[in-house]
Amino acid sequence: MNRSQQGFTLIEVMVAIMLMALVSLIAWRGLDSVTRADQHLQASTEQTEVLLRALNQMQRDISLRASVELTAPDAPSDEGLAAVTVRSSDSKGFRLDVIRSAPVAGDGLQRVRWWLKGDSLYRAAAPTRDRYPLPAAKDGVVVLTGVIDLQVRVWETDKGWRQLSGNRREDPTGLEIKLVRQTPQGVERYRQVMGPLK
8 A cells, every 4th residue: 555645635725725815815905905096196186187277277367467558448547457456355255357368369358257165266257358348257167176275465575475364456466375175185285376477
């Protein structure tokens, strides 16, 4: 009875299957972790792209502001229209009005308005016109949601950055916008400086 044994015993097969199951479980957990990290990164990237599009559009509106002196025909001769007017208050009130060049050169001017309502930032653009009065900007669209707080500061040549709280400023030298936003990834803070505006 001295025959050599061929094949595997049942215990050896069970140990091999158990080791394969353990390696498969470790690989699955690693893959699941990588997939979740990728989804989190994609969501964060999309949120950042939406924010950057909104801030870049605001920057573009301000950079295309009317550079000629604006005077309405029915206004007194010493009173002109401001190309950029910003208002802000402590109770989440923010409004930015811009008279800017039309998107197509030679089409005149248009009014653009940005404002905060609730937790959404809106933008409205009026039709272009080559004479006064310019149509009002209405029928805004939501460009950014989840805004918790939006603070505006203006640059004053002799005093530096000044908080714009409950005031209105026309044609400021520079603007600083601080934005706090709630996203699925948590609270995010952003700061955009626009200027010099003169």
